[in-house]
Amino acid sequence: MRKRRNRPGCLFAVLMAVLTAAATGVQIFGGVIDSGQQEGSVSGKAEVKSVGTLRFSDSALKTDPVTGQMYPNQLPDSYSAAEEVNGTAVFCVTYQNGPDTEKHIGFCMDMSLSNPSGSEIDVPGAAVSEQIYQYQRNAMASKAMELGFCGQRSIWENGRGRGTYEAQLDYIQSPEGKTAYMATHIVLSKIHSGDIGRGQEFIRWEPAAALMAAVEREEDWSAEGISLQPELPSVYYENGRQRTEELHLQADSRNGISLVLDGGLEAVKDGQKYTGTVTVKGGESFYLTAPVSRETEWLSPEIRGMLSDKRVLGISFKSSENRDDVQDISFCIWEEGSPVRLKIPFGIKGRLELTKEGSDGRDLKDVVFTAVHKETGERAELKTGEDGGASVDGLTCGIWEITEQSGAPGYLKPVEVYEVEITEKGCHLSVVNEKMNPALAVAKKAGRTTGADKLENGRYQGSKIPGYYPAGADVAFEITATNTGNVTAFEVWLREEPSGELKQYLEENSGVFSVHNHSGKLQEGQTLSSGQGNPVTVKAVTQEGVLLDQLRPGDSVSIDYRVKLLKDASCLEALNNVVRIQGQYDQNPNQPAEWKPVPEDGDDWDQDKIYVVTPKLCVAKLAGRTQGARLEAGRYEGEKIPGWYKSGENVSFQITATNCGNVPVYQVKLNDQLQKELEELAVPGKSHWMTGGSFQTVNQKDGGVEGSQEILAAETLLPGKSVTLQYVICLKEDAGYLELLENTVHVTAVYDAGQETEQGEGVPETLLTVPEDEDDTDSDRLRIRTPRLKAAKHADRTTGVVMQSGRYTGTRIQGTYRAGEAVQYTITVTNSGNAAAHGVRVRDEMDEALKGWVSGAEFSGEQKNLKSSEGRMIHVTFEKNGTVELDCLESGDSVDLIYTAYLKETVDNSSDLENQVSVSAEEVIPDEDDVDRDWISLLDSAKKTVPGGQRGSAAAKGAVRTGDNNNWNLLTGLLLAAGGGTILLLRIRAEKSRQKRQ
Known part of the structure; x- marks a missing residue:
């Protein structure tokens, strides 16, 4: 609100101005003194932006004879009707009536009174001098002016009746009988320490005291001015309309404005929308909205408050005799408020920015978009640049629909319309x-295949378990083609590729394509219904494949491929059938089309297998100590190395029967067959079957006839399953030497040859015997651990024989010895058995005739270890009576011993003198090879020769004799050094002549 400053001046000047104005019509405080009014009349008139107008007649003024100042004359008791101006013009005038007395009268023109009246109160005083006092600088005075009757609201009570002090108050009686108390002068006098008449009595008067108290505690009193803040509000976009920021009306709560809204404007106050006209009170806030289509600013007409602006003017003066006596001449003047106008810059614009990129992050250029304002229909076009961006300015705020008009090659063109909301801040x-992802998947499954029934993303989930088909059966493969990409595939080929193994079991040209679950052959031009209900046209059908016109993203279609097995088909392995899918797509979303093949991956082919009913049994047998073999696929692989067993031991054979076919078998029987030689070594009646987890003994009659070697191993045996039993035989205690003994087992069973082969328990009714082959028989061999010893003896002069396999062969020619000579016997002990011999005892025995001519005999050497022919060290123990014990002699090894007999000095001629050697050991079964003999002849004349190249008699110097131990060790050492082996020398001192044995 525009405020006006009071113009200072003295009372004299004011009064002079009033008197002068009567004649000249000049303005007083914005008013005009009009001399055309009748005498004694007072009227007020307020004009726009004026203070008011006072009109006095010349007779209403007179001059002070002392000072020469002009002042209003005493007013008559009656007044002419006051003129109401704007309903709020109030004049409260205090004036001087004579040089010694002040008169006070109040005029109120907002009561619509036809005959206003006033009363006069004498105020003591004398000649005065004036001084202008501005009440605007005193807040309390301004409050009093407003809160008194002069103001817009009165805090006085109405209709109090006449009391003692009633004449002492200014009041106006309305025609309706209401009394309005003119309290302004009383309050102002009290504030400025003045007194009027019996002023102290006024203050003591209850209504006056109540007025003062009310003035002091009143807070909300100002009714001055109106203004809207901010003066130039900003505009922005919200909820589909243009709206201003919050506007606040600064005015007294009793004041307000009325806004007339046009052109689609709305006001929102306290959440409530208003159209047409809205009233806003002082202190309230609101905002305006306009349609987005409004493109021009809105300038409202001048808006005035419901209450006029008020100016409080006060004039105070002092008497010349008493400077401290201050009295007031007050003017309470209302003027019309300054108008406000709203200037709102509607028509805000926004900016649209757009970026275009592929799902792979690549910026896409030259893509055209159109933008259409959803409300106004305004249109704009954008085209992306090298960076994939585009923008346009000056768009009307609101909802816009963005449509992509041209796509980017290799990327899907979206069909949806994007809605964006553009504000004054813009929109991005x-x-x-999405990058084109052409992809096709194919899934294939034979009718009896199980384990993979769920189809996800064009592929079967789970492990396929092939079904069984008898020879001559029809086999239907379901083929499902799925578009797993995001772009339509065209020219979709499905091609069958049966494996070479499957082809050889199929009837020639039996493969046909048909509608899924129908036997009719597919025809060119036939229409199929896809999984999504879309039509798919068959463009071509060949022996190997089917051509489909198109397949939309996420859609699928199924067909069947049917073949017929040969009537004599028989195959153990699963037979494979492969299908492949191919297609092409248009990589350009615009024109012209750019065809590309759908890339190949692991999903564009699939396979399934079938089984032709083929029964097969395998049996595997292994003795407990056999090594070198492992069980694989029902048979032992690798070389079986037979184990060793002793006489009297039990031999356990583990026998495993396996269903190596592809159908269940029933009544599985095992028959164990012993080799004749093994059967002879087995204890009769002791052989038996063992079965179960702990291989419990099974009575033979459980498998058939008592004593039979056949047993029922299993009622049912599924493909790939096996059953294991043991067959035990007991070797006799005197089981002789046999290198390899064989035991054979045979397995038999039946199977179902029906059209349907089910895997499960139970025995079907139609049964055939499982065909025999080499895998339903197996055998294993064993060895009985038997060391075998051979002894060979040879005198040093014996000729005509040679050593062979541990024994001498040929015709022995006896050697001749003379009295006193030594006879050396070489004894060879050989283990020709299949196991080591432990505790081998070698004993040399002479016949009685020879003993008579021998003075002594002994084994040469006392070493504890001898080296065998195989280089092994053998521990030797020498005993009395011509016996030697060897700790161990391995199979195939041998050792030589030297036994020396010394002939007496005198011998008779004799021949065929026998010397025998025998060998024995633990676990060795005695036989004829355990003993060997040799013979010598004697001459009675002594000859000084020594066997083995020694010359001279047996008593020659240096000869080693029985009982002479001094040089024995030396001799043994020499022999060892010369021969590289261990030799025992037998020294025989001849005491009689050799006699030829007759």
């Missing part, structure tokens, strides 16, 4: 085009 739209 990021559009991502």
